[in-house]
Amino acid sequence: MAVTSRDVARLAGVSQPTVSRALRDDPRVSEDTKKRVRDAAALLGYVPSEAGRALSSGRTRRIGLLVTDLDNQFYSHIIAPLHRELETHGYQLVLHTETTDESVAERLIANGLDGVILATTTVESVVPLRLRDRGLPFVYFNRTAALVDADATVVAPSAGLQDAVDRGLALGHRRIGAVLGPQNTSTGRSRERALRAALADRGVSLDADLVRHGPFDTDAGDAATAELLALEGAPTLIFCGNDVMAYGALNAARRAGVPVPDGVSIIGFDDLPPASWPIIELSTIAYDYVQMAREAGRLMVRRIEERPQEYAHVEFATTFIERRTLAAAVTR
Template identity: 70%
Template structure:
């Protein structure tokens, strides 16, 4: 015999609508009633129907996470905390990959019957947020933000981390500074470059354009860009990289060129991914609460779905310098 919500209601001594609200963790239901309903559901082996929920509420309780690709280690470390937080809130995570931000993104996301979307791939000139807004699809910027449409966001402030990192390399005596920055049309690259240049200026250091390369946030691209900088007549003695994945590529470039790290060149990443702390990597980097940011983004999209008229919210996470073995004083030349 199939157990229904009405069976749960009879056992718990409540109405059938109260069962539905209690199992959705609705704030209008008391904690005592929620407990009775959950115990009754567990005793009867009742499993709520997602299709029934969607019909009764007009929602699928599915939220999309849009990423560029699954090969980038950054995304692999945010999926799990987003999934856990959404599951705790009664929603399912639907992963979507996108190789380019174009006009069809919003249409394809809408076709999947999502209640909302976390955008982790937005460029500053992206039109996807415009299309989502026009379709009435709630969305939240995650890590990156767009400039064409304002929305809730969970982001990182790189200023403190770069200030401490620059203080450290200045104290060690570095004067030839290089950088492999991210794509110029991403808010992360723009904010990190601005914070880095401000910190360098405060210490009387300069980041010359000849010592800058801009590349996608990938290890292969990072290696190619770093190789160009390290092959120059006056190569930098320290390289700031747009993220840890780019820094992994820079480490490879140094190794291929027969250079020692940190003897010939110091390398600094950004994100403090778990692999950065592995003894074989031991990357000096700039970190922040990446798990907390993932949870915050999940909370924001659920809040936007359930309270569409709520004030816009931007949650900003502070950054900090994480010293490890890839930074040391420059060798005398």
């Protein structure tokens, strides 16, 4: 006969639910109790059954993470901390990529998930609406949608961009360009608003001819920067919607024979690990995206297990990190 969690509970002198919590390293269980349960499980050769857990609790303990595509470098840096955070609460992370609003919501619902973390939401997306109507809990990560309120972890871009603008102006930059993210995303909109406000507060306008929008990817940053550098009176400083777009901007400058920073300065946003590499040394706007991912995991678990009445909106502050890609303005 197979060993059950009840056998482990009897040997450890605890309740059967305590066995389940202890074996998934629930922080509510004391370390002494966890040790007794693990020792008893090892002695009896007990292996927890995920299927059994799902049947007994009504939960699969699986959380979906919805992203746009797996090629985006930003996602690769948030998956590990999110996975680790969910694992400490006994949940598994399941990765999903987005196709269209018409199919993705039903696909998420059909996968037997306990909840979903939305990392790819557009402002007008109906996915949150459909998840809400089907009773599947979700949390916004980095982006939010307009139709449905929910728990969210977001970036507050103003402080970092204000410092970056101050530094750029102090270095003599007045012809300033921007390669910004999609206008149908909350991140694209909030970063653009913050940049325009910081410049306006200092008496500088962002010339419409020097602004481009595109996807948050390297190709978009490359193409947009190539256009800006080809203009008569090209910008001496370009703000990019994220680091990945800034990498494309650096490629475009190299291809055009415009040295960085002596010909054009470039500033990114996110401070991903490659930004600090000696070969790149990108000036950028930084925030703690690792803690932001972990907080999204905590909010997801809280939403599933506690169902609080109020939604939590957690903002992460930004700072400006100056590196090699920013220098004094020059006339070209």
